[in-house]
Amino acid sequence: MEINSITNGIVIDHLRAGSGLKVLDYLNIDTELGSVALIMNVTSKKHGKKDIIKLENLESVDINVLGLIDHNATVIHIKNEKIINKTKLSLPEKVTNVIMCKNPRCITSIEAVPNIFRLADSSGKYRCEYCDNFERIHKP
Amino acid sequence: MNLKGRNLISPLDLTVQEMEELFGLAERIIAKPQDYSEVCKGMMLATLFYEPSTRTRLSFEAAMLRLGGQVIGFSEPGSSSVSKGESIADTIQTIASYADIAVMRHPKEGAAFVAARRAGIPIINAGDGGHFHPTQTLTDLLTIRLEKKDFAGITIGLCGDLKFGRTVHSLMCAFARYSGVKFVLISPDELRVPEYVLDEINEFEEVRDLRDALPKLDVLYMTRVQRERFFNEEDYIRLKDSYILNASKMKKAKPDLMVLHPLPRVNEISTDVDNDPRAFYFRQTKNGMYVRMALLMALLGKEI
Numbered sequence: 001m002e003i004n005s006i007t008n009g010i011v012i013d014h015l016r017a018g019s020g021l022k023v024l025d026y027l028n029i030d031t032e033l034g035s036v037a038l039i040m041n042v043t044s045k046k047h048g049k050k051d052i053i054k055l056e057n058l059e060s061v062d063i064n065v066l067g068l069i070d071h072n073a074t075v076i077h078i079k080n081e082k083i084i085n086k087t088k089l090s091l092p093e094k095v096t097n098v099i100m101c102k103n104p105r106c107i108t109s110i111e112a113v114p115n116i117f118r119l120a121d122s123s124g125k126y127r128c129e130y131c132d133n134f135e136r137i138h139k140p
Numbered sequence: 141m142n143l144k145g146r147n148l149i150s151p152l153d154l155t156v157q158e159m160e161e162l163f164g165l166a167e168r169i170i171a172k173p174q175d176y177s178e179v180c181k182g183m184m185l186a187t188l189f190y191e192p193s194t195r196t197r198l199s200f201e202a203a204m205l206r207l208g209g210q211v212i213g214f215s216e217p218g219s220s221s222v223s224k225g226e227s228i229a230d231t232i233q234t235i236a237s238y239a240d241i242a243v244m245r246h247p248k249e250g251a252a253f254v255a256a257r258r259a260g261i262p263i264i265n266a267g268d269g270g271h272f273h274p275t276q277t278l279t280d281l282l283t284i285r286l287e288k289k290d291f292a293g294i295t296i297g298l299c300g301d302l303k304f305g306r307t308v309h310s311l312m313c314a315f316a317r318y319s320g321v322k323f324v325l326i327s328p329d330e331l332r333v334p335e336y337v338l339d340e341i342n343e344f345e346e347v348r349d350l351r352d353a354l355p356k357l358d359v360l361y362m363t364r365v366q367r368e369r370f371f372n373e374e375d376y377i378r379l380k381d382s383y384i385l386n387a388s389k390m391k392k393a394k395p396d397l398m399v400l401h402p403l404p405r406v407n408e409i410s411t412d413v414d415n416d417p418r419a420f421y422f423r424q425t426k427n428g429m430y431v432r433m434a435l436l437m438a439l440l441g442k443e444i
Contacts, residue, residue, distance in 0.1 A: 130250025
């Protein structure tokens with residue numbers, strides 16, 4: 001399968017095979033602003049199979065949240081068909097409305113406030129900003 | 141000390157030095173309360189109690205009135221627009237246009253934090269669910285300080301419901317920042333201290349039986365083990381007496397032990413302990429008013 005390269009935008013490579021749809025869902029992209037390609041089950045020398053996402057003219061997408069879903073992925077920024085930056089993902093320090101607090105006594109269960117979690121340690125433990133409840137993010 | 145305009149939501153909002161300065165001010169108020177009778181004249185405190193309270197609400201009201209200020213508020217949500225479904229954010233923005241400072245108790249954890257972000261006036265957390273109760277902690281620490289003079293080397297036992305006890309969580313987080321303080325955590329497995337609190341403390345041991353722990357304690361902080369917290373009746377019946385302090389158990393304790401309790405008490409401290417000179421739980425309540433006077437003054441920038 002052949003997918004054309006992009007001129008300006010972001011390529012999210014080395015996504016775990018099958019996770020691409022979930023990643024797109026988390027990114028919540030406004031597709032009126034640019035083009036999106038999701039390529040699933042591509043053969044990879046390193047990982048056997050992988051997914052790839054290409055975002056044309058969508059440089060402003062917040063990719064920090066990706067660290068929660070697949071922190072082994074690589075994010076490649078492209079300008080004028082050239083790679084200008086290649087970064088490995090890491091667990092984000094703060095996430096908003098991605099992790100939902102499971103503590104039934106937390107104020108987020110009744111008040112219209114964003115669910116905010118902050119990274120508590122490098123193992124993927126996140127702390128609710130309101131009630132201090134911990135939620136653990138499974139490392140893929 | 142410059143606490144003017146700040147909030148007190150978590151016990152970690154104050155540094156050790158700021159707490160020490162508040163205790164110092166509270167002690168000066170205790171020594172000469174008449175000198176402070178007009179320092180908050182013209183200022184207004186709003187008390188927003190979404191949950192029942194006797195001591196905390198009345199001690200805040202008494203504190204503000206003794207500083208020469210005034211008090212407005214509600215003591216149950218049914219008598220306010222909260223019963224119509226008004227959000228905390230909306231309520232607090234309204235109250236903030238009337239009052240200079242507000243104190244809030246709410247059954248949900250993080251409620252005071254939400255209020256503080258929207259208020260524009262200092263917010264004091266007077267208890268949010270099973271989370272924190274930082275002004276009870278100031279009361280507890282002032283009481284210990286007045287008696288022991290120094291916190292170094294103190295072994296404190298916390299007994300009962302350590303999972304849902306907001307006074308326990310606050311006290312542990314604040315006390316752990318003093319060096320040389322050791323914790324003995326006495327509770328059934330079902331009611332152990334939550335992880336977010338354990339993360340804040342260094343030296344501790346967890347035990348099941350009050351009797352075994354009692355002889356090594358300098359301070360014993362009692363809380364109630366509620367029947368409804370247990371998953372089964374058998375466990376409750378098996379464990380309930382382990383967490384009741386009585387005169388017989390007190391024979392095993394040090395002669396200078398301090399017994400504290402945030403109150404209200406139900407049956408976890410037998411009345412035969414009340415006349416023991418080591419029982420400090422009723423003396424605690426007056427300290428609560430004085431330390432709240434100090435806190436109100438500091439957050440309103442009225443220190444003298």
